[in-house]
Amino acid sequence: MKNTILQVERLQTEFTNDKKKVKVLHGVNFHIKKGEVLGLVGESGCGKSLTSLSIMRLFKGTTARISDGEILFQKNKEEEIDLTNIPEEEMRMLRGKQIAMIFQEPMTSLNPVMKIGEQLTEPICLHLGYGKKKARTHAINMLENVGIPRADEVINEYPHQLSGGMRQRVMIAMAMSCNPQLLIADEPTTALDVTIQAQILDLMRQLQQDQNMSMLLITHDLGVVAEMCDRVVVMYAGKVIEEASVLDLFESPKHPYTKGLIASVPKIGNLKEKLSSIKGRVPTPENMPEGCKFAPRCEEAMPICFQKEPATKAFKGNRHCSCWLYDDEMRDVSV
Amino acid sequence: MEVVKETEQNEITVNRKNSYSPMKELWEKWKRQKTALWASFFIILLILTALLGPYITPYDPYKADYNATLQTPSLIHWAGTDEFGRDIFSRIIVGTRISLTVSFISVGIGALFGTLLGLISGFFGGRLDRFVMRCCDIMFAFPDLILAIAIVAILGPGLSNVVIAISIFSIPSFARLIRGATLEVKELVFVEAARSMGASNGRIIRKHIFPDTISSLIVFFTMRIGTAILAVASLSFLGLGASPDTPDWGVMLSMGRDYLGTSSHVVIMPGIAIFLTVLAFNVVGDGLRDVLDPKV
Numbered sequence: 092m093k094n095t096i097l098q099v100e101r102l103q104t105e106f107t108n109d110k111k112k113v114k115v116l117h118g119v120n121f122h123i124k125k126g127e128v129l130g131l132v133g134e135s136g137c138g139k140s141l142t143s144l145s146i147m148r149l150f151k152g153t154t155a156r157i158s159d160g161e162i163l164f165q166k167n168k169e170e171e172i173d174l175t176n177i178p179e180e181e182m183r184m185l186r187g188k189q190i191a192m193i194f195q196e197p198m199t200s201l202n203p204v205m206k207i208g209e210q211l212t213e214p215i216c217l218h219l220g221y222g223k224k225k226a227r228t229h230a231i232n233m234l235e236n237v238g239i240p241r242a243d244e245v246i247n248e249y250p251h252q253l254s255g256g257m258r259q260r261v262m263i264a265m266a267m268s269c270n271p272q273l274l275i276a277d278e279p280t281t282a283l284d285v286t287i288q289a290q291i292l293d294l295m296r297q298l299q300q301d302q303n304m305s306m307l308l309i310t311h312d313l314g315v316v317a318e319m320c321d322r323v324v325v326m327y328a329g330k331v332i333e334e335a336s337v338l339d340l341f342e343s344p345k346h347p348y349t350k351g352l353i354a355s356v357p358k359i360g361n362l363k364e365k366l367s368s369i370k371g372r373v374p375t376p377e378n379m380p381e382g383c384k385f386a387p388r389c390e391e392a393m394p395i396c397f398q399k400e401p402a403t404k405a406f407k408g409n410r411h412c413s414c415w416l417y418d419d420e421m422r423d424v425s426v
Numbered sequence: 427m428e429v430v431k432e433t434e435q436n437e438i439t440v441n442r443k444n445s446y447s448p449m450k451e452l453w454e455k456w457k458r459q460k461t462a463l464w465a466s467f468f469i470i471l472l473i474l475t476a477l478l479g480p481y482i483t484p485y486d487p488y489k490a491d492y493n494a495t496l497q498t499p500s501l502i503h504w505a506g507t508d509e510f511g512r513d514i515f516s517r518i519i520v521g522t523r524i525s526l527t528v529s530f531i532s533v534g535i536g537a538l539f540g541t542l543l544g545l546i547s548g549f550f551g552g553r554l555d556r557f558v559m560r561c562c563d564i565m566f567a568f569p570d571l572i573l574a575i576a577i578v579a580i581l582g583p584g585l586s587n588v589v590i591a592i593s594i595f596s597i598p599s600f601a602r603l604i605r606g607a608t609l610e611v612k613e614l615v616f617v618e619a620a621r622s623m624g625a626s627n628g629r630i631i632r633k634h635i636f637p638d639t640i641s642s643l644i645v646f647f648t649m650r651i652g653t654a655i656l657a658v659a660s661l662s663f664l665g666l667g668a669s670p671d672t673p674d675w676g677v678m679l680s681m682g683r684d685y686l687g688t689s690s691h692v693v694i695m696p697g698i699a700i701f702l703t704v705l706a707f708n709v710v711g712d713g714l715r716d717v718l719d720p721k722v
Binding site for chain 2: 214
């Protein structure tokens with residue numbers, strides 16, 4: 092346990108819609124080790140972002156609420172806290188200092204009417220208790236660390252004077268400024284073009300290794316996962332369905348959904364074959380199917396899949412997968 | 427040497443172009459708003475008049491001259507004289523101060539409380555928001571002036587009570603405006619990003635939401651000044667504002683209305699003052715909207 096920085100257990104988050112409760116996360120389980128990059132993949136609408144927001148407890152202005160489960164965070168060597176039931180004020184002091192977050196849209200995640208410097212020094216003054224001058228020096232250092240040229244000028248500029256890639260660098264600098272133990276990156280490169288994407292990913296990887304920081308990388312881009320992550324968690328419809336190391340996952344995906352995801356990545360040079368895709372779409376939280384939630388779209392679905400949800404099974408090499416295919420009894424019955 | 431100098435100069439100009447200042451950009455835009463530019467000069471003139479009022483009047487605005495009552499505008503009395511022979515132009519000049527101070531103070535108070543209410547109710551939402559907005563709706567149900575009359579009727583006539591009345595009826599419109607802007611801004615990603623960095627609610631409101639609402643606040647403030655000047659004049663006209671001997675524009679209108687048929691300038695001159703002032707503030711408000719609002 093000592094080696095784990097974050098342990099998410101049976102996490103359930105629900106929204107209240109017209110007095111009706113709609114569960115979106117149905118018991119999410121995963122953990123992040125120290126110094127590890129964990130990829131969280133899945134289609135849009137499967138609860139990736141909500142998982143990260145649940146960890147940060149950024150629910151203001153929505154009706155979302157964690158209804159069950161725990162999120163254990165290793166605050167320091169001795170202390171482990173459950174993020175689901177600490178007071179808001181304590182949570183606030185964790186945000187930015189120990190858990191930081193990078194958002195998807197660099198264009199909108201900086202305040203347009205505030206100078207870069209002001210925004211950067213905000214968390215530095217708050218969490219590290221630096222004075223204005225010292226915070227400014229620190230901010231310039233951070234900007235240089237993320238590869239921004241003429242950092243001492245950029246600090247006096249407004250966000251609209253920077254390009255998207257530069258802004259994302261600023262966001263990274265801001266997130267990294269207080270040396271967090273865990274960085275949550277919610278699709279950090281989706282809004283950037285490909286060449287910038289590679290630069291930003293390299294930068295994040297390098298910073299992560301320098302500081303031995305843990306990272307939760309949320310993405311739907313399997314290319315990014317292959318490049319960045321140590322381990323991968325695949326989510327579908329508010330549940331973790333597979334968990335494996337990157338190599339294992341790409342080499343021998345177990346869950347049909349994971350197989351489908353990997354198969355639908357276009358390969359350069361493949362001109363003849365039609366790009367494969369997974370039929371249908373993620374069911375909405377209001378009408379979740381019975382049994383395995385992926386069954387209606389699954390090509391290998393068996394009768395049992397429509398009746399009962401599969402349990403999570405452990406496999407060799409520290410992998411997990413929830414699918415009836417790997418339940419020997421069931422397989423025998425159906426065969 | 428010549429060449430070197432030139433390149434140096436080029437570099438300097440390049441640097442200038444790179445250095446960006448929001449104020450400079452605003453000024454550039456403002457210069458293109460021709461009507462608003464002239465209106466703003468007029469407002470500056472008004473403000474100067476309000477400051478220097480008593481020192482620049484050609485005549486003593488309070489001194490009666492019974493040899494020269496109700497004279498039509500001439501070179502001696504630019505705006506003519508009233509029924510006591512007082513110089514109307516001098517009285518208008520002195521009246522500028524009353525009109526501007528009363529309306530600026532009252533709209534300022536209204537804007538202050540309205541903005542606070544709007545920010546808080548927009549940001550926190552829920553029951554508080556519903557309560558504040560219902561209160562505003564109740565206030566909106568009364569026409570502004572009727573509400574002001576009612577408030578002055580309760581508090582008693584006098585300019586300070588006019589200030590209170592106008593502030594009170596300004597609050598709900600500011601609250602509603604700022605609440606709307608807050609609702610819009612608080613959903614933006616940078617607010618969430620700020621929260622993810624550990625910023626407190628108070629800090630988010632102060633540093634991230636309020637600055638984003640300022641542009642609409644400035645525009646509305648300017649427009650509201652026009653309304654307030656009208657309201658001050660109306661209340662004075664009804665005898666609820668300044669006392670009858672004060673050189674207030676509304677009072678002058680009210681006192682002069684008996685002579686409307688015979689010496690109409692007594693009413694027309696302060697009327698023009700009110701008209702031009704309100705017009706100037708509205709035009710400037712419109713111009714500010716064009717300059718400050720990126721959506722227009």
